[in-house]
Amino acid sequence: MTYALPPLNALRAFEAAARHLSFKLAAHELHVTPAAVGQQVKALEARLGVQLFERLHKQLILTPAGQAYLPGISEGFRHIADATSQLKPAGTVLLQLGAHGSFDLRRLDLAAFRSMHPAIGLRVLQPAGLHELVEGKVDLLIARSLGHHPGYRCDRVNEGPGVGDWVIAPEGTADCPEIVSFRAWLRGLPVEKALASRHPRLVGMAGS
Numbered sequence: 001m002t003y004a005l006p007p008l009n010a011l012r013a014f015e016a017a018a019r020h021l022s023f024k025l026a027a028h029e030l031h032v033t034p035a036a037v038g039q040q041v042k043a044l045e046a047r048l049g050v051q052l053f054e055r056l057h058k059q060l061i062l063t064p065a066g067q068a069y070l071p072g073i074s075e076g077f078r079h080i081a082d083a084t085s086q087l088k089p090a091g092t093v094l095l096q097l098g099a100h101g102s103f104d105l106r107r108l109d110l111a112a113f114r115s116m117h118p119a120i121g122l123r124v125l126q127p128a129g130l131h132e133l134v135e136g137k138v139d140l141l142i143a144r145s146l147g148h149h150p151g152y153r154c155d156r157v158n159e160g161p162g163v164g165d166w167v168i169a170p171e172g173t174a175d176c177p178e179i180v181s182f183r184a185w186l187r188g189l190p191v192e193k194a195l196a197s198r199h200p201r202l203v204g205m206a207g208s
Contacts, residue, residue: 008048011073013040014052018070021060031170034070094121095178098128098138103165113185120178140169140179157186
């Protein structure tokens with residue numbers, strides 16, 4: 001059976017915008033720009049031949065068609081998420097790390113990190129840049145830059161002024177336990193101490 005489905009990215013943009021009733025908040029969740037969310041929704045409306053939102057001044061309202069469409073789309077994403085979670089080993093959190101092409105990954109001793117943090121499934125994409133971070137292909141990024149990116153937390157890997165290597169993560173997810181653990185690993189700090197300041201209930205995860 002062949003399913004007649006609109007593009008997945010357009011459906012994700014609609015579902016997030018409909019939940020938040022905001023292109024800006026949907027963009028923050030999806031790590032893209034509000035303009036990109038708006039374009040995806042507009043393309044979806046054109047494909048379906050119906051208007052899903054009323055775009056008022058500083059206000060987004062679902063049309064009757066949008067209200068009818070949302071529950072089924074949200075339920076579909078929940079089924080996909082549930083099916084995906086069943087493929088993962090119990091207790092494993094996936095952390096996708098990107099790194100610029102000239103960064104020497106041997107500096108990180110990733111095998112030792114994986115050994116110390118079996119609850120974190122670490123995957124690496126190299127080369128990767130801000131585009132991959134914005135598109136959600138990686139959760140955090142080691143980038144060669146000046147470390148100034150609005151909406152993102154930037155932590156310097158090496159000391160010194162000017163251009164350097166920075167760990168960059170969206171502000172909304174920068175304090176997730178797995179990202180805190182990796183940031184602490186880079187700094188050579190005890191992970192338990194770094195986690196305790198933000199997630200006292202999750203300290204055990206770092207050492208499990």
